Amino acid sequence: MAELTQEQIQEALAPVRDPVLEQTLGQLRAVKKIEIDRSTVRVDIELPLYGHQGRDEITSGVQQAVAVLDAGYDVDVRYSVRVRAVGGPLGKGGIPGVKNAIAVASGKGGVGKSTVAVNLAVALAQDGAAVGLLDADVYGPSIPLMLGTNTKPMMKDNRIVPLEAFGIKLMSIGFLLPSDRALIWRGPLVAQLMNQFLNEVDWGTLDYLIVDLPPGTGDVQLTLVQKIQIAGAIIATTPQDVALADAVKGIKMFEEVKAPILGIVENMSYFICPSCGERHEIFSHGGGERTAERHDVPLLGTIPLDTAIRVSGDIGHPVVASDPDSASGRAFKMAARSAALRLATEAVKRPFRPSIQLNPKPPEEDENPPLSPFRRR
Ligand SMILES: Nc1ncnc2c1ncn2[C@@H]1O[C@H](COP(=O)(O)OP(=O)(O)O)[C@@H](O)[C@H]1O
Numbered sequence: 001m002a003e004l005t006q007e008q009i010q011e012a013l014a015p016v017r018d019p020v021l022e023q024t025l026g027q028l029r030a031v032k033k034i035e036i037d038r039s040t041v042r043v044d045i046e047l048p049l050y051g052h053q054g055r056d057e058i059t060s061g062v063q064q065a066v067a068v069l070d071a072g073y074d075v076d077v078r079y080s081v082r083v084r085a086v087g088g089p090l091g092k093g094g095i096p097g098v099k100n101a102i103a104v105a106s107g108k109g110g111v112g113k114s115t116v117a118v119n120l121a122v123a124l125a126q127d128g129a130a131v132g133l134l135d136a137d138v139y140g141p142s143i144p145l146m147l148g149t150n151t152k153p154m155m156k157d158n159r160i161v162p163l164e165a166f167g168i169k170l171m172s173i174g175f176l177l178p179s180d181r182a183l184i185w186r187g188p189l190v191a192q193l194m195n196q197f198l199n200e201v202d203w204g205t206l207d208y209l210i211v212d213l214p215p216g217t218g219d220v221q222l223t224l225v226q227k228i229q230i231a232g233a234i235i236a237t238t239p240q241d242v243a244l245a246d247a248v249k250g251i252k253m254f255e256e257v258k259a260p261i262l263g264i265v266e267n268m269s270y271f272i273c274p275s276c277g278e279r280h281e282i283f284s285h286g287g288g289e290r291t292a293e294r295h296d297v298p299l300l301g302t303i304p305l306d307t308a309i310r311v312s313g314d315i316g317h318p319v320v321a322s323d324p325d326s327a328s329g330r331a332f333k334m335a336a337r338s339a340a341l342r343l344a345t346e347a348v349k350r351p352f353r354p355s356i357q358l359n360p361k362p363p364e365e366d367e368n369p370p371l372s373p374f375r376r377r
């Protein structure tokens with residue numbers, strides 16, 4: 001058996017492909033450690049997202065690469081995950097502790113934006129990510145109800161402690177105001193409230209903060225989008241033309257503020273008849289897909305119209321938690337993974353995105369620099 005060196009192995013592993021990120025381990029700088037112990041080679045690989053579906057393929061790629069050097073070694077591959085921060089388009093602001101804020105937006109109300117936000121958040125947490133959900137819908141904060149938590153949050157050390165449910169942290173603008181006041185909110189007031197919200201909530205460290213924006217593309221939404229340093233936006237829509245025309249407005253709004261669009265989630269996409277099992281496309285077919293293609297954004301997923309989704313929302317138990325293996329549960333899970341993948345792809349594309357740095361210090365080999373000097377990590 002030949003004596004292998006770490007350098008030899010490192011070099012051999014560099015071209016192994018990650019089939020999910022569609023890049024090599026070398027490009028991703030995914031190999032964190034190589035240990036050689038008599039006849040065993042141990043490789044530690046860091047992935048940039050949870051729920052990564054390509055581990056087996058990477059493992060066999062690594063095993064083959066080592067076998068080409070010397071077939072006598074056992075190869076042991078271990079995985080860890082570190083979600084990287086994409087960084088917002090504005091390069092400033094940022095919510096303390098939050099790596100990636102993801103806005104869920106819609107051109108109009110009632111398309112299931114909150115339902116999508118809740119289920120995506122829970123699905124990401126189920127895969128292992130640290131997730132928060134911020135209900136910023138000043139016109140109709142509904143997320144506490146959808147998660148069955150409607151108690152006022154507590155203060156600790158002058159900071160607001162988010163509630164927790166289904167493995168995610170939760171804050172709602174609804175906690176701060178009586179519901180009958182919600183309608184009178186205007187841009188400047190929202191901005192003021194958001195400042196408090198964004199800086200005073202103790203999120204801890206979050207891989208993702210899902211933000212349920214108010215429906216529409218007006219002044220209030222724009223203010224919020226600019227305030228929150230958004231890593232990516234998800235547009236929720238239904239398949240029919242009217243809703244899609246509104247979705248396009250949503251896409252335009254994010255393009256205007258240069259926030260990357262992670263993709264479209266088409267909700268109420270089809271209906272599986274519970275008695276005959278047939279698939280009905282009640283609100284027309286393929287609208288989300290066409291819109292995604294036309295605007296060159298991915299279609300992250302299609303969610304069925306399903307009584308269980310409505311009921312589970314009403315009783316505060318999101319379908320992705322109550323029935324994860326149902327068609328709806330799986331559809332949300334897939335959409336969540338697609339969104340996380342899009343974000344990870346963005347993050348590895350530009351790991352050292354230029355930002356304001358008052359005291360430029362060379363970034364450590366595999367750490368992202370702080371996105372802003374004001375950002376607590
Ligand atoms: N895919 C779906 N199937 C069945 N009902 C749904 C679906 N998506 C949302 N709903 C229901 O539609 C209503 C509106 O959804 P909601 O998420 O509150 O919309 P929005 O936040 O866009 O106003 C809610 O009662 C919700 O339970």
Ligand SMILES: [Mg+2]
Pocket residue numbers: 113114115137140142
């Ligand atoms: Mg809503």
